[in-house]
Amino acid sequence: MSGETHREWTVEAEHPAERLDRVAARIWPDLSRSRLQALIRDGRMAVNGAEVHDPNLKVGPGAHLGLVVPAPVAAEPQAESIGLEVVYEDDDLIVIDKPAGLVVHPAAGHASGTLVNALIAHCGESLSGIGGVKRPGIVHRLDKDTSGLLVVAKNDRAHKGLADQFADHGRTGPLERAYLAIVWGVPERAKGTVEAALARGAHNREKIVVVTGESGRFALTHYAVAEPLPPGNPVAALVRCELETGRTHQIRVHMAHIGHPLLGDQLYGSGFKTKANRLGEDQQSALAALRRQALHATILGFEHPRTGDFLRFESPLPADMARLLDSLRA
Structure with missing residues (x-):
């Protein structure tokens, strides 16, 4: 054949x-x-x-x-010409700086217009097939409204090598991932770890909740306060987060669990809407313009699955979060 x-x-x-x-x-x-x-x-x-x-x-x-x-079969998702910010690309993988609002993978309600559709069009024949299908290999995801760095495999070997690193979450291997979040209030401890098991909510399946016992999946988040906002009389804080697990909505749920939900997070921070009344006019305007949770995947480092070289990328805050941060510093 x-x-x-x-x-x-x-x-x-x-x-x-x-x-x-x-x-x-x-x-x-x-x-x-x-x-x-x-x-x-x-x-x-x-x-x-x-x-x-x-x-x-x-x-x-x-x-x-x-x-x-057998030769890879055509991908089920269709190729779509969607602009991508490519940070790095070779024959094995591609690193994207994903904008907020872009869904990573086709699913119910998002059959098109996703990162996968865009990558099929962008990569073309350089996709040699993941699991026998000519499609990009997603080894980790970012929420639709989370921006930042994301690596995708182009072939089975790269997919396996990257998947092994992400499964380890940097505990014993070279993987490095860091996020910047703007949260309500300032955590009492400048550095801390949130260990709380997570599960999908019984009443709202779109929501992830903290659970006890064996009903949830183990989840661990490290955080460090980078900057109280504004200095002197803070109502918020810029926080750096690193993950030891990669659960859905993990940072959003864990920070809300300790009483510091992300600004703009309608799902986990709705109880903090009145906090916005403490903000100045420019700050409220910047928060309203955000239209998403204030979360950005800022650092991504990993070992190249073929060459063994360590690759490290850093993405600055996108314009919407940068404007919010500048307003809160004033």
Whole structure:
């Protein structure tokens, strides 16, 4: 079939018998293990010339493996010409400075006009296929109304390498991620950690809530107060946040949980609307113009999944948050 690639390998003598999918993942690291399992189940793998379908099959030294990798199929989301601020790009990945208002992935209510649609158009033939589909590999997301840095894989190998780093969240690896948020009030402690499990709300499925016991997912956020706003008689603060987990709405929920929701956050900060009365006219105008939560992904650093080089990017506050910050400093 046109576009298929054929691969062959003989298992080395020093390797003991082990599962076929594990052997294949070691031999062909550019394909994720889940992708290889799917190919095996689809009859795309042969062992000693015989087609096999069981990823658990044990293969030993000297076994000859043959793999047929089909050409990537067209992505389901359609390509759309949407302007992107590209910070970095090579054959393996692309780093985007996402504007507020742009949804990352197509979903119910957002079937088009997303970052994925834009990336399919922008990357074109440089997308070699994630899981067999010619689409960008999303390894982390930002809320629609959160701005800032986001990295996307162009192929299976890059997707696997980046996904492993994001799963570790920088605990033992090189990943670096930092956010800037403007919150109501000033946290009592200049630096702190919020550890509170999160789950989707039972009554409002769009809302994430803090839960106790085993019903939620472990979530940990580190924060540091960068600047009380305004100095002397602060009503807000610029806060830097770093994540040890990557839960939906994590920073927004955790900061609200300790009594300091983000300015402009209609979902988690609605009880603080009266705080705006303490702001001056210019400050209220800047807050009204924000029309979103004051949250920006400002730093992103990671190890390149192919070269091993450490890449680090920094994004300044976008105009809407910068205006709000300047007004609050006055």
